[in-house]
Amino acid sequence: MAKKDIDVMITAFRDGFQSVFGARVFTKDFLPAVEATKEAGITHFEAGGGARFQSLFFYCNENAFDMMDQFRQTAGPDANLQTLARGINVVGLESQSSDVIDLHAKMFKKHGITTIRNFDALNDVNNLVYSGQCIKNHGLRHEISVTMMELPPGCEGAHTAEFYIDILKQILAADVEFDSVCFKDASGTSVPKKVYETITAAKKILPSEVQLRFHTHETAGCGVTCYKAALEGGADGVDLSMAPCSGGTAQTDIATMWHALRGTDFDLGIDIDKLLKAEEVFKDCMKEYFIPPEAKMVEPMIPWSPMPGGALTANTQMMRDNNLMDKYPDCIRAMSEVVRRGGFGTSVTPVSQFYFQQAFNNVMFGKWEKIADGYGKMVLGYFGKTPIEPDPEIVKIASEQLGLEPTTKDPRQINDEDPTKGVEVAKKLLKDNGITDLSEENIFIAATCKDKGIQFLKGEAKVGVRKNAAEKKASTGSSDANCFNVKIDNKNYKVTLKGSQAVVNGKTYNYEASECDYEDNGKGSNATGQTDTVKAKLPGSVIKILVSEGDSVESGQTIMILEAMKMETEVKAMVSGTIEQIPVKVGDQVTADQVLVEINL
Numbered sequence: 001m002a003k004k005d006i007d008v009m010i011t012a013f014r015d016g017f018q019s020v021f022g023a024r025v026f027t028k029d030f031l032p033a034v035e036a037t038k039e040a041g042i043t044h045f046e047a048g049g050g051a052r053f054q055s056l057f058f059y060c061n062e063n064a065f066d067m068m069d070q071f072r073q074t075a076g077p078d079a080n081l082q083t084l085a086r087g088i089n090v091v092g093l094e095s096q097s098s099d100v101i102d103l104h105a106k107m108f109k110k111h112g113i114t115t116i117r118n119f120d121a122l123n124d125v126n127n128l129v130y131s132g133q134c135i136k137n138h139g140l141r142h143e144i145s146v147t148m149m150e151l152p153p154g155c156e157g158a159h160t161a162e163f164y165i166d167i168l169k170q171i172l173a174a175d176v177e178f179d180s181v182c183f184k185d186a187s188g189t190s191v192p193k194k195v196y197e198t199i200t201a202a203k204k205i206l207p208s209e210v211q212l213r214f215h216t217h218e219t220a221g222c223g224v225t226c227y228k229a230a231l232e233g234g235a236d237g238v239d240l241s242m243a244p245c246s247g248g249t250a251q252t253d254i255a256t257m258w259h260a261l262r263g264t265d266f267d268l269g270i271d272i273d274k275l276l277k278a279e280e281v282f283k284d285c286m287k288e289y290f291i292p293p294e295a296k297m298v299e300p301m302i303p304w305s306p307m308p309g310g311a312l313t314a315n316t317q318m319m320r321d322n323n324l325m326d327k328y329p330d331c332i333r334a335m336s337e338v339v340r341r342g343g344f345g346t347s348v349t350p351v352s353q354f355y356f357q358q359a360f361n362n363v364m365f366g367k368w369e370k371i372a373d374g375y376g377k378m379v380l381g382y383f384g385k386t387p388i389e390p391d392p393e394i395v396k397i398a399s400e401q402l403g404l405e406p407t408t409k410d411p412r413q414i415n416d417e418d419p420t421k422g423v424e425v426a427k428k429l430l431k432d433n434g435i436t437d438l439s440e441e442n443i444f445i446a447a448t449c450k451d452k453g454i455q456f457l458k459g460e461a462k463v464g465v466r467k468n469a470a471e472k473k474a475s476t477g478s479s480d481a482n483c484f485n486v487k488i489d490n491k492n493y494k495v496t497l498k499g500s501q502a503v504v505n506g507k508t509y510n511y512e513a514s515e516c517d518y519e520d521n522g523k524g525s526n527a528t529g530q531t532d533t534v535k536a537k538l539p540g541s542v543i544k545i546l547v548s549e550g551d552s553v554e555s556g557q558t559i560m561i562l563e564a565m566k567m568e569t570e571v572k573a574m575v576s577g578t579i580e581q582i583p584v585k586v587g588d589q590v591t592a593d594q595v596l597v598e599i600n601l
Contacts, residue, residue: 047071049108052067068112143213183198382414
């Protein structure tokens with residue numbers, strides 16, 4: 001009996017990067033590995049999308065469209081380059097209007113993409129129809145997806161084999177064309193028996209020409225077993241990765257899967273010796289990058305708190321950015337309740353991020369004291385219909401805190417009516433920031449990346465890629481620069497000393513220093529004015545300052561916006577007065593209790 005040929009998509013250069021490095025990898029560093037993998041005979045690559053769109057602008061100071069162009073040039077004209085899209089959210093956490101959803105497909109086709117895998121984290125098929133139509137209308141292959149996970153122990157009501165097949169039947173009945181179907185388990189928590197039952201049932205109702213694929217992660221330690229269950233159920237293709245971006249939070253390594261299938265009726269169609277050589281090239285490319293220890297581990301608690309591999313390290317990297325890694329175990333534990341009470345949306349971006357953000361808020365502020373915007377809007381229906389009704393108590397709390405009523409309205413229609421969304425709004429954002437290049441690429445960047453996209457386009461983006469030398473310096477506390485908060489006459493100054501230069505509140509001066517005898521002449525400050533200081537409640541990055549020194553402000557007025565864990569937090573004045581000093585600037589990373597603004601009463 002002839003072996004069944006299995007199509008392999010190599011995920012190393014998209015999901016692998018997202019799952020191991022939090023998606024923070026420079027293009028020039030990994031292209032030699034793409035070349036080596038191509039020479040080893042691989043023709044199907046995951047090449048972008050998902051978090052690897054925004055991360056290029058947010059952390060790498062690179063243009064994701066340029067990366068796609070270079071990937072196509074390296075992989076060759078015949079390679080199947082695939083990206084990941086989040087239904088009407090396309091490549092962000094925020095859902096989009098119809099014109100931006102269409103622009104996504106148009107731009108990705110223009111920049112060399114062959115196939116877009118399209119999923120909705122709520123398994124709301126309505127969110128896949130228009131986005132799928134756009135993908136096909138622009139000449140791309142459409143791989144429609146059903147998202148999977150195992151519910152935390154003790155939960156029931158969705159995420160059964162019958163549930164998934166019902167979603168597939170809804171897809172077959174919908175007005176959307178597709179070329180392949182993927183059952184996608186981003187958290188790697190589905191039990192093998194359920195995978196087998198789902199794939200077996202799906203194979204029976206899908207047209208024979210439609211390729212059926214399965215995707216999982218090794219985060220919970222079940223990846224190889226689930227892949228074998230999928231193949232035995234009739235799957236035609238699987239997603240595999242390559243070391244060092246394999247195992248742990250990422251996909252099963254291609255060499256591991258090749259070994260697991262020895263003596264079976266399945267053939268991955270690879271030259272294993274050439275692939276092992278390509279892995280050595282890849283390891284060499286990535287040798288300077290800091291690999292978080294949690295990225296290479298099996299986490300036994302993941303079935304209770306189903307955090308996807310692709311979101312796990314993205315969140316831990318952000319926690320490292322903000323010196324909050326000590327809170328990570330508490331956040332993972334808190335995530336279980338958030339999932340149980342949120343309507344059972346699949347834990348895959350954006351919903352996985354909503355879960356983690358709410359768990360983070362529950363840890364930092366107290367349970368349900370601060371509803372995360374995405375989580376709140378999800379339970380209220382603004383992203384579509386959740387698999388089951390969310391906990392009524394949580395719906396009530398979210399409604400009260402966000403000032404929104406629950407809705408059953410089509411989220412795309414809501415977005416089309418939203419005056420803050422769409423192509424024209426993005427154009428205005430570009431113009432208001434002095435950006436005259438209104439290319440469709442820039443419009444899409446502005447629409448999906450907002451303020452951080454504008455910072456990139458203005459040349460103000462900062463690099464947040466972690467490499468071993470920098471990580472060692474950070475972990476030991478050693479640095480060429482010393483940073484101080486200095487208060488003189490009730491005025492705060494942020495002073496950074498580096499070499500022969502001092503940066504004071506963003507301005508650079510040359511300085512010299514030497515020891516001297518201390519002398520206290522008894523003269524203190526003559527300042528008599530009363531001031532109120534506004535401090536950061538949490539670490540984060542300053543993304544917008546809404547006032548200037550000398551401005552009058554009212555109590556309760558928003559004066560600044562901070563971003564942490566992909567959440568924006570408004571900073572408000574607690575008193576009325578005049579802005580005396582703003583010792584921070586846009587792009588600064590601030591610590592908890594750091595003074596952000598001084599207000600003269």
